[in-house]
Amino acid sequence: MQHRELSLGWLLAPLTVDTFLEDVWGTTHYHVKRDSPGYFDSLLDGSASIDELVGLLRPDLSLFGMVRGDDKKQPYLYRRPDGTFDAERVGKDFADGYTIVLESVQRYVRALAALLHSLEVELNYPAQVNAYITRPESRGFVCHYDDHDVLILQIRGSKLWHVYDGADVAPHRMSRHDPVDPSALPPPTDVHLGTGDLLYLPRGRVHAAEATTEVSVHLTLGLQAPTLLMLVTRALNALSYSDDRVHTQLPPRYLNAPEVRAGLSTLVRGVAEALEEPGTVAAGIDSLDDDLVRRGLSPPVGQALSNAVGIDGRSRVTKYQPLYSRVTDVPDGVTLHFAQLTVKAAADHADALRFVSDSTAPFRVCDLPGLSAAQQAELARSLIVSGFLVRLPD
Numbered sequence: 001m002q003h004r005e006l007s008l009g010w011l012l013a014p015l016t017v018d019t020f021l022e023d024v025w026g027t028t029h030y031h032v033k034r035d036s037p038g039y040f041d042s043l044l045d046g047s048a049s050i051d052e053l054v055g056l057l058r059p060d061l062s063l064f065g066m067v068r069g070d071d072k073k074q075p076y077l078y079r080r081p082d083g084t085f086d087a088e089r090v091g092k093d094f095a096d097g098y099t100i101v102l103e104s105v106q107r108y109v110r111a112l113a114a115l116l117h118s119l120e121v122e123l124n125y126p127a128q129v130n131a132y133i134t135r136p137e138s139r140g141f142v143c144h145y146d147d148h149d150v151l152i153l154q155i156r157g158s159k160l161w162h163v164y165d166g167a168d169v170a171p172h173r174m175s176r177h178d179p180v181d182p183s184a185l186p187p188p189t190d191v192h193l194g195t196g197d198l199l200y201l202p203r204g205r206v207h208a209a210e211a212t213t214e215v216s217v218h219l220t221l222g223l224q225a226p227t228l229l230m231l232v233t234r235a236l237n238a239l240s241y242s243d244d245r246v247h248t249q250l251p252p253r254y255l256n257a258p259e260v261r262a263g264l265s266t267l268v269r270g271v272a273e274a275l276e277e278p279g280t281v282a283a284g285i286d287s288l289d290d291d292l293v294r295r296g297l298s299p300p301v302g303q304a305l306s307n308a309v310g311i312d313g314r315s316r317v318t319k320y321q322p323l324y325s326r327v328t329d330v331p332d333g334v335t336l337h338f339a340q341l342t343v344k345a346a347a348d349h350a351d352a353l354r355f356v357s358d359s360t361a362p363f364r365v366c367d368l369p370g371l372s373a374a375q376q377a378e379l380a381r382s383l384i385v386s387g388f389l390v391r392l393p394d
Contacts, residue, residue: 006042006115007322008122011151011198011221017122020200026149029163029205031191032198039196040155043111043219050133053217054090054100061085065101066093069142073098099141100133105219112219117297118322119221126224126295134159134211143182143208147174149223152199156217161199162188164206171204171227180206193218226288235275235284245271289326296324296339307391308381313366313373316392317380318359323388325357338388345379352379362392 009017015024015032024030044053054064061075073093078086094100106112106129116127143164152161164185169178185206192212193199201207203225240246248267254260274280319325325338327350334350336343336357345353351370368376383389 006111007118011115011119011153024200026202029165029189029191029202029207030200031193032200033194034196034198035194037195040153040219043115043153044109044155050094050100050215050217051087053102053105053131053133054087060107063103063107065103066090066098067101067141068096068098069139071098094133094135097135097138099135099138100131102131102133103128105129105131113297114322116221117295117324119223120292120295121322121324123223123225124292125226126291128222128224130220130222131155132216132218132220134209134216136211136213136215139208139210141208143180143185143206145169145174145180145204145206146201146222147171147203149203149225150201151221151223152193152201153219153221154193154195154197154199154216155219156195157214158192158194158212159209159216159218160212161191161193161207161209163191163201164188167206168202169204169206174204231281231284231288232275233284234287235280236271238283238287239271239274239280243271243274245274290337292324293326293337294340297322308384311365311377311381311384311391313364313376314394315365315377315380316362316394317365317384317389318362318392319356320387320390325388327353327357336383336388341386341388343382343386343388349375349379352376356383356389 008020012020012032015030020030061079064075064078066073066078078089080086090100106116112129116129119125119127143162145168167185169180188208191199236246245267250264251260254264323338325336328335328337329347329350330344333344333346334353336345336353338357343353348370352368352375355367355369365376365380366373368379371379380389384391
């Protein structure tokens with residue numbers, strides 16, 4: 001099944017994606033108020049009760065936590081001596097005002113994984129979903145900030161968010177994990193998030209939240225935008241595979257001899273100049289590209305074998321969505337990369353593979369460029385069996 005409706009546009013509606021990226025992203029918080037309590041029902045496949053949500057992560061206690069203010073309890077506290085999950089202790093601490101934190105919920109719910117990868121495809125940013133369950137009139141975290149942008153989805157109940165405009169934490173302070181000084185904060189802007197509402201917070205925006213008179217369940221979609229530091233690091237790492245200057249050993253006594261230390265700048269300058277080369281930067285970007293490909297949602301193949309039977313030029317197909325892919329040149333041809341899979345082909349298939357990788361709409365097999373009719377059918381069959389293409393009714 002393709003989750004076409006699970007997209008950034010669907011999350012933000014009626015705010016348009018273009019307006020969000022041009023006027024809101026990285027600049028200000030934004031509240032999408034819907035008055036539509038069932039808006040997010042499709043995300044958790046009906047698993048909206050506390051027991052069901054907690055049960056999602058029972059196989060991996062490392063993704064489970066309990067938080068109340070500055071107090072965060074370690075996951076091992078909720079494992080019995082026989083290794084089973086101690087739900088009774090979870091219930092007791094929850095009743096005492098602790099918020100239940102479930103990390104990386106997309107690992108267990110396919111609809112969330114599909115939504116997440118849809119955002120990754122559109123924004124080119126890695127993302128993660130965490131779930132938070134808070135009892136009535138309780139608060140989980142104290143005033144804090146995130147080092148990444150977040151979209152907050154209110155799944156059940158409501159929550160009051162205190163957003164401190166004008167007190168953003170600078171990126172260099174985030175990297176040092178500087179704490180928030182509550183006494184230095186301005187009066188907050190209060191945002192009441194109802195069921196079905198969404199709140200966007202840019203990175204570094206100080207905030208806190210508290211539940212109202214009912215149990216609150218919300219999801220946070222963390223958007224991990226790569227930074228220039230990450231790009232330079234990847235480019236430097238790529239350079240290390242071809243340029244021995246990167247592997248130059250530091251001279252003996254470089255810590256103790258001032259004249260030796262002064263000479264290090266000359267060594268660094270040469271590597272820095274190499275980093276300015278377009279090919280080096282491109283190699284860093286390719287490394288980030290590979291990360292996004294590997295994060296791809298593996299398509300379910302199901303009936304793929306039977307769907308590949310009888311493929312010809314008139315057959316209609318479309319790329320499985322959401323799916324990020326890229327095509328690279330290799331010595332003996334080209335390779336299509338998607339999810340954790342690859343499809344290799346001869347060099348004469350390059351245009352066809354780039355066509356399918358870039359496609360966003362259905363097409364007919366005969367539209368594949370640069371191939372004979374037999375090659376078109378064979379490539380289409382291969383991509384259907386692998387799950388990359390989905391066959392449509394003729």
